Amino acid sequence: MKQEATSIRVVLADDHPIVMTGFAMSLQGQGIEVVAQAKTPAEAIQQFGDLQPDVLILDIRFGEHLSGFDVAKTILQNTASxxxxxxxxxxxxSFIKEAYRLGGKAFVTKDCxxxxxxxxxxKAHAGELYFLPSIAERLANLSVRGDVSPQSMLDSRSLDIFTLLAEGLTNAEIAEKLDISTKxxxxxxxxxxxxxxxxxxxxxxxxxxxxxxIQA
Incomplete structure (x- = not known):
């Protein structure tokens, strides 16, 4: 089999060191170079900017205020490619749909x-979408039965307000946080x-x- 001239350079972002180490070892064993491992959203954004990897593997939940989706939005605003x-x-x-809606090339579970x-x-390096069979089936079912999630029914500002209401913030607190009027x-x-x-x-x-x- 013809070998690729250069290996694919990857940044791996996850706040669980054991998970990152395991995935890094398995990827490197298959000729994929993990050039950096980020443990926080801020590190993920900085390392992507500094290293310009071919692919970013991004955990959705970091256990902080920012999620992987927030990181992706920031990165894609600056680097659409x-x-x-x-x-x-x-x-x-909702995670699966949002991952692809934002422009992700794949949604992969940690037990894959x-x-x-x-x-x-x-596939991502080639600019192509990739679907695990189980994920493709879930997306097909969503398409058939329709999506009734808050993400699909609310615009961006309304979704922000809904999320803060769900977290228990008052109207006044939300108004101050989002810099809008209480009305x-x-x-x-x-x-x-x-x-x-x-x-x-x-x-x-x-x-x-x-x-x-939100998280419990």
């Missing part, structure tokens, strides 16, 4: 076969409740947890 693979312990429908991750890296928060809140069919804060929290917008 960035090839990103999302990695997650959770395969919630290392060969699948390597294949995802090669805007109040009006948007009512629209959100009508669209999602929820009224109580506990219902919003449950819905946000279900769709991976």
């Amino acid at each position: 960035a090839q990103i693979i999302f990695l997650s312990q959770f395969d919630q429908d 076969d290392p060969a699948d991750l390597a294949q995802a890296v090669r 805007t928060v109040s009006n948007t809140s009512q629209i959100i409740k009508e669209k999602l069919g929820v009224q109580r804060q506990a219902e919003m929290t449950k819905l946000a947890l279900k769709h991976g917008l």
Whole structure:
């Protein structure tokens, strides 16, 4: 088999050292060079900018305020050609859909076969999408039955407000955090409740947890 002239350069971003070490070893064993490992969202953004890897493998949950999705948005704003693979312990429908909606080339679960991750890296390097069979099936089911997640039904600002409401913030606190008026928060809140069919804060929290917008 013809060997590639140069190896694929990857930055791996995950806040679990054992997970990163395992994936790094398996990728390097298949001729893929892991040039850096980031443990925080800030490190992921900085290392991507400094090293300009061919592919970024990005965990969705860092256990901090910023998520992998936030990191991806920042990177893609500056480098639209960035090839990103999302990695997650959770395969919630909302995570899968958001990963591809943002422009990710693959969504891979942490219990996947290392060969699948390597294949995802090669596809991403070529600018192609990659779907694990189980993920492709989930996306097909979403397409058939329709997506009723907050992410699909709310615009960006409304989704931010919904998430903060679900976390238990008051209208005044949300207004200050987002630098908008309390009247805007109040009006948007009512629209959100009508669209999602929820009224109580506990219902919003449950819905946000279900769709991976907040952590328990």
